[in-house]
Amino acid sequence: MTPIPITSVPNLRDVGGVRTTDGAKVRSGVYYRSTDLSRVVDSDVAILANLGIRTVYDLRTASEREAAPDKLPDGARVVALDVLADKGMRSVPAQMLRVIADPTIAERELGGGRAIEYFEGSYRDFVLMPSAVSSYRELFAGIASNSDTPALVHCTTGKDRTGWATASLLLLLGVSEEDVFHDYLLTNEFLLPALEGVFENFVKAGGDRALLEPVLGVRKQYLEVSLATMRERYGTIENYFSDGLGLDSRVQALLRERMVAD
Template structure:
């Protein structure tokens, strides 16, 4: 069936749902039940009302303490449960913002040129997968609680930390890897829209070209994370069980919570 359109939020980026994606066993992710986005630190009253209307009652925030201090605490509907699982932003390296905003092409090239930006993002994706298993295990455990209500998870931009969280959830539910990567890449629409509407700082074209790998998501980043999980644990099933600590019974409950017949 056709999905009802999601509300267009005013001050929250990259808001979308995971519903509708098919699993290998013939089911699909439930519509209008689990959502992802950028941060809610500057959400408008209309944004908060829209989230409330969707019935979202659990919000998982992957931002670091530094992110929260800079962007503001989440503005959420009254009574919404908030789970903070602080994780450093893979794209926010020390002094990265100052280097980019300098507009100095030579300085930016020295830090991010010759493939360094891409290599850094691949390495960060791998680290998220295998070094923050505590965070993503806690995330899946929360969503595997019996009767878990509609949920939202987010980081700052909603692309890297939230991207791996979405990939973990979808893979655990049985969605195929190609579809998981395709879902991950949808975050680039936010980047494209920001470029189109001038929402990014006015920077020289050469600087934007050099830092684009930090501002976008790429299939190679998703494959790097999935590959790292497999390399460390042998299989994705072992990654969920041994790495994230998700018992088989929890995984079945996760599927009961978030899947429906196709």
């Protein structure tokens, strides 16, 4: 789980290197996760290009993509997968930047514990909502194909939609739940410092910093909701992939073959 030092793409990291519970290792240089690529500066282009990314899986809504289009690495193709399509404008993750731009709107939409409720609902949706199911199905089917990797997976801040994608994949590969949570919570270490200006502007405009913390960061309880929902509906991560996403044991084996080194 190696961070890539690109200041204009915070929260960019290679999920490889972590051990599975049977002693194997997740391959490096196959699966990267990050924020969106709309703010890549010229000085970072070469570093990003050196990763050799062939496919960028963009999990954002159409409106997010239109507002902040990716600056793709040379040779990479984009696959747009709108995880939250079925939720539309009601999704806080999809409308996060608009909401937090105005402390009055933020307080109305997120105050009184509503931020945590919204995110817990979204993490439940990641497992069950049809648009999420179809998006994650295409994502993992693509990664199982040698032609689609190295791959970069992102949403806007690379923490929620991307967080569940990465967590569920690592669990399927045999990574311990402890290490999965470790990778998930690294977002607070890598992303929040890059967003300090957002916090400062919000406070200057009269907002309460504490209101943004559960919005711009991640919390263990968010991912716990996805895991609980997955287990309640499907029992195991393997059944989630087969019965939930329609990716049978053959595709799961291809994912492990592609992503795990003995």
